[in-house]
Amino acid sequence: MRITVIGAGVTGLSCALELAGAGHEVTVVADHGPGDTVSARAGALWFPYDVTVENAPDLEKRSLIRFVELAGQAEAAQSEGADDVTDDIAPVEMRRGFLRERLDPPDRSWVPTVTEVLGEDAVTEVEREGAQGAERGVETTLPLIMTPTYLAWLMDSCRIAGVAFRWKTVESLDLLVKGAYNTAPPEAVIICGGLRGGELLGGDDEVTPVRGQVIVFANGSDDEDGDGGEDGGPVLTDWYVDDDDPENMTYVFPRVDDIVVGGIAEVSNGNEDPDAETAEAILTRAEALVPALKELPILGHGAGLRPSRSSLRIEQVDTDEVNIPVIAAYGHGGAGVTLSWGTAERVAEMVEQL
Known part of the structure; x- marks a missing residue:
């Protein structure tokens, strides 16, 4: 056909x-x-x-x-x-990460799908000490694209x-x-x-546009070997998501060469240009939750419209x-x-x- x-x-x-x-x-x-x-x-x-x-x-x-x-x-x-x-x-990797939960009870509607595909032990409930005190949530390994x-x-x-x-x-x-x-x-x-x-x-x-904005960091800074480490900035591998508050959501997705950090979810905002004030707010939240970002250079900024319905x-x-x-x-x-x-x-x- x-x-x-x-x-x-x-x-x-x-x-x-x-x-x-x-x-x-x-x-x-x-x-x-x-x-x-x-x-x-x-x-x-x-x-x-x-x-x-x-x-x-x-x-x-x-x-x-x-x-x-x-x-x-x-x-x-x-x-x-x-x-x-x-x-x-395809450039896809299984990566470990932490999903912070602030709601009571938390939204774990996605968990049955993960455990069905990856096993009952694929999602672990944890409470850990974070940069801003105790963080409650789950740890799991998911595909990062x-x-x-x-x-x-x-x-x-x-x-x-x-x-x-x-x-x-x-x-x-x-x-x-x-x-x-x-x-x-x-x-x-x-x-x-x-x-x-x-x-x-x-x-x-x-159909409604939902505006998002991100900051892109280098994953590791330049050094003699070109791979971060002792002579340069840290190389991050674990992801971090804190999205229970859409106006103050934070996510950190370390890819191979860069790190995508967000974000926001502004309903019916059709502006596709990065906003400096928004970027500063994202940066403040992200560096507070993942302090290692402070040691890494920023490569650029981006914005886009999610096709929500x-x-x-x-x-x-x-x-x-x-x-x-x-x-x-x-x-x-x-x-x-x-x-x-x-x-x-x-x-x-x-x-x-x-």
């Missing part, structure tokens, strides 16, 4: 790769590449943040299983002597699988079906357009505009990476049922 996927973020690319792997002829149409999407600004840790999933509750589990598999492949490749993860291996290089890996994998790309802004489904964007007429369309997803279906007032939308949509099947797959909030593989698998199943 000829299928057009609208959107080249992590959801669009994952869907395209899954569909191509199932034998479909896939074209991705998007107004910009994955490096310019909100996905590229994500941390990203597998964790179902700021999303409500009603019609497909197994998406979290499906994605977790896939990311654990990818992390295992990367670890196996490195154990066989590879200095770095190659283009053939090195987002910019992961998106590049996804796109390369799509190209190898035969996926075609067209860098155009889709103004309407009718024009798309008529071949206005230099594509063959599709037999089905998958909308993974993030914030624009609802526009293409005549308006979806449940009252609930994730994955369904076939009835539309009078075109006479081919249209499947909506958007509204992932802050869990686009987390739910990407589950979404892709569900979309592929829906296509098979057409």
Whole structure:
């Protein structure tokens, strides 16, 4: 089947790769590449943040299983002597971290998924001494995705699988079906357009931008060996999340070469430029909770808009505009990476049922 996927973020690319792997002829149409999407600004840790999933509750589990598999492949490749993860291996690692809990009772709705996939001992309740006194929460090991290089890996994998790309802004489904964007007429369309997803279906007032902002630190500072350590700043590996207060949330995700630190969750704020006052507040909170950051240089700042919705939308949509099947797959909030593989698998199943 000829299928057009609208959107080249992590959801669009994952869907395209899954569909191509199932034998479909896939074209991705998007107004910009994955490096310019909100996905590229994500941390990203597998964790179902700021999303409500009603019609497909197994998406979290499906994605977790896939990311654990990818992390295992990367670890196996490195154990066989590879200095770095190659283009053939996804940059995903299993990393230990601490999730601070301030609510009573805490929200542990995500825990059953983790223990089902990783075992009953995968999540440990702890109380530890932190930089600001006692911290109550849980420790666990989850997949950490090195987002910019992961998106590049996804796109390369799509190209190898035969996926075609067209860098155009889709103004309407009718024009798309008529071949206005230099594509063959599709037999089905998958909308993974993030914030624009609802526009293409005549308006979806449940889609809301939720602004996030991050600071990117170097993971270790320059020294003679170029790897931090005694002659330079510390190299961090464990992640830290404190997000029970959305206006004062803090997360620290150490990737291989850098550390993504956030953040905020400003509903209906469409400003995609970093704000100096917000950055200062994030920096103050993060350095108080993870003092090692004080020894590391800042590489830059970023901001992005999470495509939030009252609930994730994955369904076939009835539309009078075109006479081919249209499947909506958007509204992932802050869990686009987390739910990407589950979404892709569900979309592929829906296509098979057409």
